[in-house]
Amino acid sequence: MxxxxxxxxxxxxxxxxxxxxxxxxxxxxxxxxxxxxxxxxPGPAAGSPPASDLSPGSLxxxxxxxxxxxxxxxxxxxxxxxxxxxxxxxxxxxSSMRFDAASELAEDDxxxxxxxxxxxxTNKGDLADTQNEGAPVSQKQKPSKAERxxxxxxxxxxxxAAKEAGLSGKSTGxxxxxxxxxxxxxxxxxxxxxxxxxxAANTVASEKKVTERLPERDRxxxxxxxxxxxxxxxxxxxAKKRAIVNQSEARNRVELFRHLPQYxxxxxxxxxxxxxxxxxxxxxxxYKVGLQYLSGExxxxxxxxxxxxxxxxxAIKDYSTPPNKTLSRDLTxxxxxxxxxxxxxxxxxxxxxxxxxxxxxxxxxxxLTLSESEAKASLxxxxxxxxxxxxxxADQVIVSHAITKVRDGDVLLTYGSSSVVEMILDHAxxxxxxxxxxxxxxxxxxxxQGLLRRLVAKGINCTYTHINAVSYIMHEVTRVFLGxxxxxxxxxxxxxxxxxxxxxxxHALGIPVLVCCEAYKFHERVQxxxxxxxxxxxxxxxxxxxxxxxxxxxxxxxxxxxLQLLNLTYDATPSDYVSMIITDYGMLPPTxxxxxxxxxxxxxxxx
Amino acid sequence: xxxxxxxxxxxxxxxxxxxxxxxxxxxxxxxxxxAVMALVGVARSSKAETVAALEAEVNTAVEELKxxxxxxGSLSAACDMFVRYVVTRQRGGGGDDQxxxxxxxxxxxVSRARRFGHICGGARGTIATLCQDFLLDGCTxxxxxxxxxxxxxxxxxxxxxxxxxxxxxxxRPDGAGMRMAGELAAAGIPARxxxxxxxxxxxxxxxMVLVGADVVTETGGVVGVVGTYQVALxxxxxxxxxxxxxxxxxxxxxxxxxxxxxxxGVRRPVGFGGQLVPRGVDVETAVRxxxxxxxxxxLITDLGVLPPPAVGDVLLQLSV
Numbered sequence: 001m002x003x004x005x006x007x008x009x010x011x012x013x014x015x016x017x018x019x020x021x022x023x024x025x026x027x028x029x030x031x032x033x034x035x036x037x038x039x040x041x042p043g044p045a046a047g048s049p050p051a052s053d054l055s056p057g058s059l060x061x062x063x064x065x066x067x068x069x070x071x072x073x074x075x076x077x078x079x080x081x082x083x084x085x086x087x088x089x090x091x092x093x094x095s096s097m098r099f100d101a102a103s104e105l106a107e108d109d110x111x112x113x114x115x116x117x118x119x120x121x122t123n124k125g126d127l128a129d130t131q132n133e134g135a136p137v138s139q140k141q142k143p144s145k146a147e148r149x150x151x152x153x154x155x156x157x158x159x160x161a162a163k164e165a166g167l168s169g170k171s172t173g174x175x176x177x178x179x180x181x182x183x184x185x186x187x188x189x190x191x192x193x194x195x196x197x198x199x200a201a202n203t204v205a206s207e208k209k210v211t212e213r214l215p216e217r218d219r220x221x222x223x224x225x226x227x228x229x230x231x232x233x234x235x236x237x238x239a240k241k242r243a244i245v246n247q248s249e250a251r252n253r254v255e256l257f258r259h260l261p262q263y264x265x266x267x268x269x270x271x272x273x274x275x276x277x278x279x280x281x282x283x284x285x286x287y288k289v290g291l292q293y294l295s296g297e298x299x300x301x302x303x304x305x306x307x308x309x310x311x312x313x314x315a316i317k318d319y320s321t322p323p324n325k326t327l328s329r330d331l332t333x334x335x336x337x338x339x340x341x342x343x344x345x346x347x348x349x350x351x352x353x354x355x356x357x358x359x360x361x362x363x364x365x366x367x368l369t370l371s372e373s374e375a376k377a378s379l380x381x382x383x384x385x386x387x388x389x390x391x392x393x394a395d396q397v398i399v400s401h402a403i404t405k406v407r408d409g410d411v412l413l414t415y416g417s418s419s420v421v422e423m424i425l426d427h428a429x430x431x432x433x434x435x436x437x438x439x440x441x442x443x444x445x446x447x448x449q450g451l452l453r454r455l456v457a458k459g460i461n462c463t464y465t466h467i468n469a470v471s472y473i474m475h476e477v478t479r480v481f482l483g484x485x486x487x488x489x490x491x492x493x494x495x496x497x498x499x500x501x502x503x504x505x506x507h508a509l510g511i512p513v514l515v516c517c518e519a520y521k522f523h524e525r526v527q528x529x530x531x532x533x534x535x536x537x538x539x540x541x542x543x544x545x546x547x548x549x550x551x552x553x554x555x556x557x558x559x560x561x562x563l564q565l566l567n568l569t570y571d572a573t574p575s576d577y578v579s580m581i582i583t584d585y586g587m588l589p590p591t592x593x594x595x596x597x598x599x600x601x602x603x604x605x606x607x
Numbered sequence: 608x609x610x611x612x613x614x615x616x617x618x619x620x621x622x623x624x625x626x627x628x629x630x631x632x633x634x635x636x637x638x639x640x641x642a643v644m645a646l647v648g649v650a651r652s653s654k655a656e657t658v659a660a661l662e663a664e665v666n667t668a669v670e671e672l673k674x675x676x677x678x679x680g681s682l683s684a685a686c687d688m689f690v691r692y693v694v695t696r697q698r699g700g701g702g703d704d705q706x707x708x709x710x711x712x713x714x715x716x717v718s719r720a721r722r723f724g725h726i727c728g729g730a731r732g733t734i735a736t737l738c739q740d741f742l743l744d745g746c747t748x749x750x751x752x753x754x755x756x757x758x759x760x761x762x763x764x765x766x767x768x769x770x771x772x773x774x775x776x777x778x779r780p781d782g783a784g785m786r787m788a789g790e791l792a793a794a795g796i797p798a799r800x801x802x803x804x805x806x807x808x809x810x811x812x813x814x815m816v817l818v819g820a821d822v823v824t825e826t827g828g829v830v831g832v833v834g835t836y837q838v839a840l841x842x843x844x845x846x847x848x849x850x851x852x853x854x855x856x857x858x859x860x861x862x863x864x865x866x867x868x869x870x871x872g873v874r875r876p877v878g879f880g881g882q883l884v885p886r887g888v889d890v891e892t893a894v895r896x897x898x899x900x901x902x903x904x905x906l907i908t909d910l911g912v913l914p915p916p917a918v919g920d921v922l923l924q925l926s927v
Contacts, residue, residue: 405864588923589826589827591827595923599924
């Protein structure tokens, strides 16, 4: 029987694609795997979890058959009290398996097969939590540490062998068919890959399950990974226990945005700084970049992505494979842990997510024959190549395309501060085109001021205004150039909050809106509004206006129960308002974005 | 390089080929098809020894042909499509064949060129057949400008026994509409000529608008004879569908953002039927305009009946 998270009541019947770390071991004899909430009957359910629960999306990844279950659970003594004791709607795991998980967790902290960091964090949090909660009420014998270590080695070997077998041929049998048959896990390292489901041969069935998981795992790699939903109290608690950065949740949160994380600002940085010498597993350059994200020093899609990749490059340079571990898996786990750390400092941008996916892909595709130094050199050159091709050269191509749309006498409007748009304006000025620029800015970030300063220093004619005047100033404008954090599959532009308003006003007056975005930022996700996925900033920044201490009407806003402040970071601009998207693949209409995503993903596979 | 035609000899050759193809009546008088056939001839008769030399020869020929067609019109679009389909695509697709002998590559290139020529030649027939689903018995069609593809479609409908009524805009200043109406009448289809400004007046009795195009832009919009945009706007305001009959070789990677982004070419004086233009009065001599894709319902092409966004798709697939 496999171990899965039971369907959550909070998710409205839709199974979130949560993956547990591979050390989660399946239940053996048959204590029912029904959710702790639903069925607390201790009776063994004859090893048949409701098959209906087993949909492909909800299955866990690679399971390592723990040998011990044959001994402990086959006598038919389930661990129902343990199961019942596990609250927090985590999967009810027999305690022996928890110990397995716990020990393995202690052993190698972040080694997992889950490629997506967000899930990894959640899952590890889950496991750690279940370990914490389950341990006191366990009624099983705790195997000795040496025993457990031996078991882990065997499991690792089994997993490696199964991975080879699994990758060479994907079985198509429904996993749900295999699971009810699995009631025992044996300790053997057999790597046989049988396609039929022998009910009695538990090992084989478990192996089959392993191999079946693998193609799913590969498949899931390509699927966009879910974001952790922060309105689920238990998950948040678990995540907090695992977190490196101590963050306290803010009060007075807007109800509509409860699914997004919001922490009290100002407490994280000192806390993280004080922990510097304790954070051994985190490489110093990764740590430094994390601090830069937290303080806001590094911002902007390209900037953050480059900083992250360069820190990974340093980390890879200083990396050495621990004994008895494969480079690709250990390094992937390390990268995942770094990514979790970055997420705690500041939620990932889509550009960063795509870059991480690329890097993990490259690590996974390393030929096994490479030596460690060769592999590291190859990865470092891959990172350099990514930065060069997808960002630096892409920006140059975008500028060369966009420059054809800047004519003499144009009045160009831009919003906020986009690195690509700044390059376009610089280049047009160098070529001697006669134009002037209107920079529209907005509180609280006031990013446009930096752009304004740099443009004026170059001698470009500029006008500066805030977004509340955009409908007034738009009558003078001939073209609008906007940057983007990402462009989604339906042509929606996901960019700094306020972009949608500017685009809307421009569209209403028939002014062409040109969005400039590198192709590596495209995402296959579809978003219809700005609510489902966003980032919440510090609400205190809204209540205070720098330089105007007299405007203190919102001084103690947290004390007022019916007052909530909302500071959104991103918004989604519908594709109707966009006239043209300029990428390194050329100038496209917004309807052609899925074509690029399709072709671009293929190219990634060849790379 | 021995064997390759260089410089002026090459230019002369391509013009010669082009004239020859036109005289042969290739493409039923469509210059663009004749140009494509001429390019096929260049590729076939090329004595180049390397892929690069062959491509250079083709590119020289294309440049020469495009000089004949300023501003960018269907002839230039067809030449660019030829290059994209034959040269660029084959380069990308045959990546693993770089070690193949040149003769094999050239053979493949020439066969692609021939296939493209064949596609272009048969384009109008395919379009006419596809249009039959839209030209229902007893419908009233408004046409603007003199488009051979539209003419063929209407003639085919008439020949198959459908009773059509066609309204032709006058098509000033060059009287294209009059010519269109004359040919329709000769084919037995009743045609009525409208003043250009009477389109809104007549739109209520019209079932659909069928126009041709000079060039189909990457957005899915069309660059056509001036007045197309106006007719499309009126049709949209009165909820009539606008169909564009355009061959696929007219797809071009133009991306105009407004009317001023398309080039008008050499301005010819507009005649006013003997009436003199008063002193101090200027005349707008635009001959082409751009119709954005929002106003178009469907594009009827030899690749099938496409919605405007599909044009970008097709062009991307040929270049990515």
